[in-house]
Amino acid sequence: MTASRLPVAVFGARGRMGATVCAAVRAAPDLELVAEVEAGDDPQMLVDAGARVAVDFTHPDAVMENIRFCIGHGVHVVVGTTGFDDARLDVVRRWLADAPGVGVVLAPNFALGAVLMMVFAEKAAKYFPSVEIIELHHPRKADAPSGTAQLTARRIAAARAAAGRGPMPDATTTALDGARGARVAEVPVHAVRLSGLVAHQEVLFGGDGEILTIRHDSLDRSSFMPGVLLAVRAVGSRPGLTLGLENLLDLD
């Protein structure tokens, strides 16, 4: 007897990430792609198709409505779309409170190496007086700075605060606005957009006579697929909000 496959829908199915996710779901023997939802489609199509999990790689302006719809219809959601702040996360938690048993896994970066980069950066944070982040992405990226850079900065800031580290000693005066990057939780973040890039980030830590650089490069969107499929398979057994792929990995 063949075990039944998990029915999966994809929001943003014709986008750069969505198309890659559709191909990965089609190629997975335990998953079945039952709905490809694009801008302008009625999301009811995924419910009618029997989807148990929906994956969202759309746009920060579209993702909240898609999540609300799925939670309201008892469909678990894997969210890769960026643009989440604490206020948005609270809204998702409120929706989930009215839908016991429904899970949402949300991660700004599903690449294993990027998750490890954030974990290592968090660990290094308390040892260095200075830190800056440079994120580099393809030129059609909608948002800046990236969700990954923002999460990395917040984690570094929290680790510095927990270790009792004060403000960074580095100069901030500039002749031109923006020359020192944007501040995310006091960490300078610099966003590069350049043809030829996919998704890259460097975290630079500076101390007395030494620099530690932690760098991750996604050279192809296939780098995100193992993480996305892991989340698709796990989300149904994780009611509530799971923030970050690291929660699904054994990182001990």
Ligand SMILES: NC(=O)c1ccc[n+]([C@@H]2O[C@H](COP(=O)([O-])OP(=O)(O)OC[C@H]3O[C@@H](n4cnc5c(N)ncnc54)[C@H](O)[C@@H]3O)[C@@H](O)[C@H]2O)c1
């Ligand atoms: N978490 C990760 O690992 C990861 C990796 C890559 C990209 N991203 C994020 O994913 C998002 C999408 O990136 P992309 O490069 O694929 O963008 P893209 O512009 O190539 O694709 C987005 C697609 O979503 C569609 N869309 C817009 N509104 C929609 C709606 N309401 N319903 C259904 N479809 C809708 C668009 O028509 C488009 O086809 C961005 O926020 C990006 O930062 C996250």
Ligand SMILES: O=C(O)C1=N[C@H](C(=O)O)CCC1
């Ligand atoms: O291509 C993008 O857009 C990406 N966005 C994520 C982010 O904003 O952190 C990371 C992966 C690629």
